Amino acid sequence: MFNYGYFAFDSKEELLAKAAEYWNPGKVSFWRDAGTPMVIDRREGYFLYDMSGKRLIDLHLNGGTYNFGHRHPELVEVLKSGLDYFDMGNHWFPSVARAAFAEKLVKTAPHMKYAIFGSGGAEAVEIALKTARYATKRRKIVSIIKGYHGHSGLSVATGDERFSKIFLADRPDEFIHVPFNDEGALEEVLRKGDVAAFIVETIPATYGFPMPRDGYLKACQDLCRKYGTKFIADEVQTGLMRTGIMWGWQGYGLQPDIFVCGKGLGGGIYPISACMVNEECGGWLIEDGAAHISTSGGAELGCVVGHHVIEMLQRPEVISNVHFVAEFFARGMAEMMKRHSDIFVGVRQRGVVLGLEFDHPEGAVAVSRALYENGVWAIFSSLDKRVLQFKPGVVLDVDLCQEILDRFDSAMPRARQLLKSGRRAA
Amino acid sequence: MSEHTTFDAPRLSVPDRALSSARMKVGRAAWAARYYRSFSRDAVLAIAEAVARAGYEKAGHFADLAVTETGFGVVEHKKIKNELCTHALLDHYRDLDLVTPRIDAARKIVELPKPAGVVFALAPATNPVATVYYKAMLAILSRNAIVISPHPVAKAVSVAAAHHLAEAAEAAGAPSGLIQCVEEPSIPLVQDIMSSDRINVIIATGGTAMVRAAYSSGNPALGVGPGNAVAYVDPTAGVDAAARCLVESKSFDNSILCTNESVVLTLDSNRGNMERALRSAGAHVCNEADTNRLRDYLFGKGSLNLESIGKSAAWIAERAGIRVSPSARILVPVVATPGQDDLLFREKLCPVLTLTSAVDFQQALTFAKHTARRGAGHSAAFHGDDTARLVRFSQEMPVYRVVVNAPCSQGAAGFATYLPPSFTIGTGFAGRSSVGENVGPQHLVQWTRIAYGKDVPADLSGIDLSAVSTDRAAARAPAAAPPPARESFDRDTLRQLILEELRSLQGAGK
Numbered sequence: 001m002f003n004y005g006y007f008a009f010d011s012k013e014e015l016l017a018k019a020a021e022y023w024n025p026g027k028v029s030f031w032r033d034a035g036t037p038m039v040i041d042r043r044e045g046y047f048l049y050d051m052s053g054k055r056l057i058d059l060h061l062n063g064g065t066y067n068f069g070h071r072h073p074e075l076v077e078v079l080k081s082g083l084d085y086f087d088m089g090n091h092w093f094p095s096v097a098r099a100a101f102a103e104k105l106v107k108t109a110p111h112m113k114y115a116i117f118g119s120g121g122a123e124a125v126e127i128a129l130k131t132a133r134y135a136t137k138r139r140k141i142v143s144i145i146k147g148y149h150g151h152s153g154l155s156v157a158t159g160d161e162r163f164s165k166i167f168l169a170d171r172p173d174e175f176i177h178v179p180f181n182d183e184g185a186l187e188e189v190l191r192k193g194d195v196a197a198f199i200v201e202t203i204p205a206t207y208g209f210p211m212p213r214d215g216y217l218k219a220c221q222d223l224c225r226k227y228g229t230k231f232i233a234d235e236v237q238t239g240l241m242r243t244g245i246m247w248g249w250q251g252y253g254l255q256p257d258i259f260v261c262g263k264g265l266g267g268g269i270y271p272i273s274a275c276m277v278n279e280e281c282g283g284w285l286i287e288d289g290a291a292h293i294s295t296s297g298g299a300e301l302g303c304v305v306g307h308h309v310i311e312m313l314q315r316p317e318v319i320s321n322v323h324f325v326a327e328f329f330a331r332g333m334a335e336m337m338k339r340h341s342d343i344f345v346g347v348r349q350r351g352v353v354l355g356l357e358f359d360h361p362e363g364a365v366a367v368s369r370a371l372y373e374n375g376v377w378a379i380f381s382s383l384d385k386r387v388l389q390f391k392p393g394v395v396l397d398v399d400l401c402q403e404i405l406d407r408f409d410s411a412m413p414r415a416r417q418l419l420k421s422g423r424r425a426a
Numbered sequence: 427m428s429e430h431t432t433f434d435a436p437r438l439s440v441p442d443r444a445l446s447s448a449r450m451k452v453g454r455a456a457w458a459a460r461y462y463r464s465f466s467r468d469a470v471l472a473i474a475e476a477v478a479r480a481g482y483e484k485a486g487h488f489a490d491l492a493v494t495e496t497g498f499g500v501v502e503h504k505k506i507k508n509e510l511c512t513h514a515l516l517d518h519y520r521d522l523d524l525v526t527p528r529i530d531a532a533r534k535i536v537e538l539p540k541p542a543g544v545v546f547a548l549a550p551a552t553n554p555v556a557t558v559y560y561k562a563m564l565a566i567l568s569r570n571a572i573v574i575s576p577h578p579v580a581k582a583v584s585v586a587a588a589h590h591l592a593e594a595a596e597a598a599g600a601p602s603g604l605i606q607c608v609e610e611p612s613i614p615l616v617q618d619i620m621s622s623d624r625i626n627v628i629i630a631t632g633g634t635a636m637v638r639a640a641y642s643s644g645n646p647a648l649g650v651g652p653g654n655a656v657a658y659v660d661p662t663a664g665v666d667a668a669a670r671c672l673v674e675s676k677s678f679d680n681s682i683l684c685t686n687e688s689v690v691l692t693l694d695s696n697r698g699n700m701e702r703a704l705r706s707a708g709a710h711v712c713n714e715a716d717t718n719r720l721r722d723y724l725f726g727k728g729s730l731n732l733e734s735i736g737k738s739a740a741w742i743a744e745r746a747g748i749r750v751s752p753s754a755r756i757l758v759p760v761v762a763t764p765g766q767d768d769l770l771f772r773e774k775l776c777p778v779l780t781l782t783s784a785v786d787f788q789q790a791l792t793f794a795k796h797t798a799r800r801g802a803g804h805s806a807a808f809h810g811d812d813t814a815r816l817v818r819f820s821q822e823m824p825v826y827r828v829v830v831n832a833p834c835s836q837g838a839a840g841f842a843t844y845l846p847p848s849f850t851i852g853t854g855f856a857g858r859s860s861v862g863e864n865v866g867p868q869h870l871v872q873w874t875r876i877a878y879g880k881d882v883p884a885d886l887s888g889i890d891l892s893a894v895s896t897d898r899a900a901a902r903a904p905a906a907a908p909p910p911a912r913e914s915f916d917r918d919t920l921r922q923l924i925l926e927e928l929r930s931l932q933g934a935g936k
Contacts, residue, residue, distance in 0.1 A: 320603055397457075398453075
């Protein structure tokens with residue numbers, strides 16, 4: 001019996017049936033077929049507990065949402081304390097929490113001028129694209145093939161057709177896709193002088209973290225400057241110390257006109273996102289501050305949590321820990337690749353952002369399942385199923401890192417077996 | 427708003443930042459320990475040398491800061507103590523190899539050193555920098571990481587000293603986070619970290635309450651108790667030499683070391699000589715009225731007046747209302763009859779040394795034993811040439827160090843004797859401690875023993891122990907800089923090259 005006070009289920013099976021009946025039959029059957037039928041019950045630190053009681057170490061982190069782990073006690077304390085005073089607030093008015101959080105964010109990126117808040121990454125991307133259009137008075141948006149920036153109207157149009165066609169949300173006339181790591185292709189498009197923005201994830205997550213070639217991002221930014229296009233860095237998965245530095249673009253020597261962050265900004269306990277803009281792009285905030293409004297965007301509780309998230313990320317102990325974790329998996333995965341080179345063929349890494357390549361078109365789906373059976377939850381890349389997204393948290397400790405590596409090692413024979421048997425896990 | 431306008435406390439409660447950071451320091455230390463535990467002996471000694479050098483260079487600077495911050499002790503003496511915890515300490519332990527596996531072919535035993543991991547160390551207000559230096563050096567030599575929690579009244583200088591050593595260690599190749607210091611120590615913080623399952627051992631030097639808490643934490647602990655050293659001056663001693671030792675010891679850093687003499691005890695027949703000798707050595711020997719004033723000042727409230735700790739003789743005399751020569755180095759109250767009740771026989775971390783005398787050696791010994799129970803397990807001093815009495819004194823006293831014909835402050839702490847230099851003086855079973863000797867790096871390492879059967883053939887010379895420690899160079903330890911960007915190669919080409927190489931290696935191994 002799973003009695004939660006407000007609702008109760010007799011069993012995991014009953015829950016799955018109800019979820020399929022009332023919520024999302026597609027997702028329910030997808031995960032069942034994939035061999036990873038997880039229903040997260042308890043969660044704590046970097047651990048998830050399935051309704052069956054099975055414990056999983058979380059290396060999915062929902063793209064960094066759980067950067068600090070689940071329900072980090074300090075963040076929970078912040079939110080609880082915030083609830084004694086604040087609620088979401090009234091988005092129309094200036095607020096202490098929003099002003100303080102905006103200042104905190106802007107100070108992390110001194111060439112930026114304003115922080116505009118949303119409640120999720122897609123909303124922040126929406127703000128970014130609208131801001132670029134405002135600043136350039138142009139309509140076209142360029143993004144990369146297999147890019148991913150969310151599921152709302154403008155953001156979904158920037159992404160792969162996997163998510164837009166089904167809803168007739170692709171807009172090929174205004175949204176142009178160019179190959180990643182190909183600045184020549186970008187220039188072809190920009191040359192006409194009618195592109196408002198080029199938006200790119202600093203390291204494209206859903207595409208399996210292919211690393212930008214040396215100088216590629218800088219070349220893109222230079223091209224944007226040359227043709228009057230705004231350069232937007234999507235930092236939803238690469239921000240917040242995940243690449244070993246607060247913002248991924250800092251590590252590549254960039255100065256985007258606009259950048260977007262979300263996910264871990266709310267500590268995994270209160271949704272909030274931000275679009276950071278420089279002075280020129282932020283002109284509309286002076287001309288008509290209410291041109292974009294959002295009831296839950298920049299909710300004050302989220303601002304209080306986000307403020308503390310940034311403060312925690314700036315601590316020397318956390319910065320040092322990120323580097324230790326990154327170094328550990330750099331060495332550890334090199335060793336694993338040596339031991340399992342027949343299936344495990346590549347590591348893409350920057351900081352604690354890792355993509356592990358397997359030598360099979362659906363290799364990561366099998367590995368994800370094998371890891372699941374060995375107590376580790378890591379998800380394949382939706383747009384490149386050869387690559388497993390492997391995303392350790394920033395405050396992982398040494399023992400748990402070693403355990404992850406040991407479990408990974410034990411999962412490899414099972415992954416090999418799944419791949420050989422030719423069973424499609426998805 | 428009205429309810430808040432008159433009151434300026436935060437409107438939200440804020441998590442304990444200090445505690446949170448301290449916990450993160452422990453996590454960081456665990457990372458450092460993970461890498462450091464396999465460092466080679468050469469690498470360890472290189473780091474120790476660098477830290478000793480750095481510590482020595484700033485010994486005077488930190489001595490100055492310590493006295494300014496705490497008000498305890500004497501700058502030039504603290505400088506000496508700090509210096510002693512650098513090159514001298516390293517020299518003492520240089521040949522104690524806690525890194526290389528040991529092979530005992532005759533007993534068919536191989537021993538592999540296993541460092542503790544994360545050491546959590548408490549440092550007292552009285553010897554803040556020396557303790558930071560000393561414990562950091564112990565951690566380095568034993569291949570452990572250390573998180574130091576200083577006494578709150580000495581936190582600024584302790585943090586600065588630890589940071590200075592940490593920088594030197596890292597520059598010499600140590601993993602980042604090997605030496606850390608809590609910036610904002612508090613009792614709840616110390617209790618939280620001490621009972622954490624993330625630390626591996628506690629070295630507690632400080633007040634009795636903290637030491638007991640360390641032992642109650644559930645973690646392994648090396649805690650040491652307070653002292654109350656008795657110096658027995660036998661009639662066979664040269665009184666002038668003994669008096670010089672006593673004055674030197676008691677005036678050293680204004681008696682802040684727990685190894686300082688609390689009571690000087692001689693026989694009635696020798697007391698007059700002793701008083702004269704003490705006077706000529708620079709002591710102010712009190713008359714009965716002065717003795718009473720001093721007792722009232724120091725123990726008027728039942729326990730030692732905290733403001734007297736580490737202050738000079740002249741300062742204390744003025745506060746107690748005693749007129750002394752400005753050159754008086756120590757104050758000597760005189761209690762004619764030894765007994766247990768006089769408060770002046772208690773521990774005094776200030777240059778006040780109580781003189782008393784017994785009718786014979788037996789009475790002296792009985793009194794000394796009782797007095798030493800207040801600082802059980804600690805130290806005592808013996809002045810004289812009668813070795814029979816020395817042995818009897820040492821056998822019966824509940825102490826683990828008897829310093830002979832030398833100042834006890836410096837002697838028991840290993841600076842004026844050949845005892846190991848130490849700022850953590852083990853008070854052993856008598857003092858409710860797990861360690862009875864001067865704590866050293868060997869207490870932070872345990873050994874895995876590979877033991878063959880007695881009658882089983884064993885070729886120990888064929889064992890390859892090279893994998894136990896590596897020649898891990900500085901460059902291979904994680905540095906504080908962000909990991910280098912890895913996009914500067916054609917990744918596919920590089921990957922292919924690596925894979926080919928790996929496969930050929932595997933093939934060769936088959």
